[in-house]
Amino acid sequence: ENAAIPLHLDVISASGGAITEDFDNDGFIDIVTSSWFLDDQLHYFHNNGDGTFTEQTEAANLNGITGGLNLIHADYNNDGFRDIFILRGGWWNDYGKLPNSLLRNNGDGTFSDVTKSSGLFSLYPTQTAVFADFNNDGWLDIFVGNETRRNTEKYPCELFISNADGTFSEQAQKAGVNLPVFAKGVVAGDYDNDGWMDIAISSQGQDNFLLKNVTGEKGKPVQFKDVSKQAGIVGPVKSFPLTFLDYNNDGWEDLIIFTYDAGVSDYDNAAYLLQQPLKGEVSVLYKNNGDGTFSNLSGTSGIEVPMAAMGFNYGDVNNDGWIDLYVGTGTPEYTSLVPNKMFLNNNGSDFKDITTAGGFGHLQKGHGIGFADLDNDGDQDIYEDMGGGYQGAAFQGACYLNPGNDNAWITLMLVGTTANKDAIGARVKIVASLPDGTERSIYQTVRTGGSFGSGSMQLETGLGKAASVKEVTIQWPGGATAVYTGLPVNTYVKIEEGKAEWSKVDHSTIEWQLAPAAEMDHSMHNMH
Known part of the structure; x- marks a missing residue:
């Protein structure tokens, strides 16, 4: 059930990010959303624990924090409160030379912009980054995947290593990861089970990258080695969202890379339904072989569906112990109507498309997605940003409440x-x-x-x-x-x-207060 409207979470936005996390440590998951235009306000919705949310953007000192195609979060300074990192400039080429923003959670319900003082200020176009402890020193570092396209300046990827005092030092060149690629997604995971976090990068229109962490010893400078070809994960070329995950519960992190090709998306969607040959590439599930290589399971994985994947996250919607996938879809064109896709894990063998059966086929352009148990009842709910890339494609977000199961x-x-x-x-x-x-x-x-x-x-x-x-x-x-x-x-x-x-x-379970439509006040829910 999409309950965004009765829960007053239906903020209208363009393409943007989404976070589902407990920012004030009260035991209830809050929601943060963004929208990529620079006059679009960040929104912070506090979970009151009584079946309602209250927008607390102003109270959280977030008024005037705008833009952001994507959001990530983590406790970068180890103070026990999760912080927010806003990513800007993606897709905008040389016009995307915009600063990202690190918002420190002050622990009192407010946030402070510490981008400059933390050492994270730069002017590169991006929409993707990941927090991980790459040198195992107990402090989170940040890898930022920037965008270099043909006929633009070079904007290499950045690696910010924590100085263990709330500040960072940029060390991408020293670490061998200052790649001038068109990064559309970056994730971190230990694919070879050696105890060191590795990096995977989807690079639109180019080969993808798997960067093995070869640091090897605490206290040494962080070092990575490109093992993409040896591992067998360079395709697909038209790649976008990706993730590490153990889809088959064998103890080895697998890799999923979804495709996005605006040029053939609409054609392929029709061709797929008509059982005709596709022009574009399909998304790929790479099974980890446990020996440093991956097997391409194209044709048998069940995710080879044309959908122009943009937003993506995963969880276990039916509590069966197998990870499921939810994909935000579409291209910027108004005529591009592609249902967002939910894939149910079939006991680690493949994935089944349950989009229609599960009620997940929203036709708006899905971007940031967050899984979380919003009502503390033991099953995962989903929040998704549904706006598109044009001002006229702005739309209200969706909040899918899980009806539950017996697992x-x-x-x-x-x-x-x-x-x-x-x-x-x-x-x-x-x-x-x-x-x-x-x-x-x-x-x-x-x-x-x-x-x-x-x-x-x-x-x-x-x-x-x-x-x-x-x-x-x-x-x-x-x-x-x-x-x-x-x-x-x-x-x-x-x-x-x-x-x-x-x-x-002891977390109390929430009973949702779903206001009747006639009582809803949408006066606050606009883009600005």
């Missing part, structure tokens, strides 16, 4: 101490016990999801028909490993690095 679940809230506070990059193995006495393993990594949208970092994990959790094994960033046993199902659990015991967190 078990557990939400793990990890807190780093030696590792970064958010535990971004932590690898988690959950062994669940089934009623018939058998066991199954589910693998998760702490991150905000795919490259276009920023979801909650608490591990909202479906367990299927599990009766209990036998054990949880956590490999913390930096190498420490811990095992916990006896965890209950259908509850929130907090695990702090270095502590031998887990603790149960």
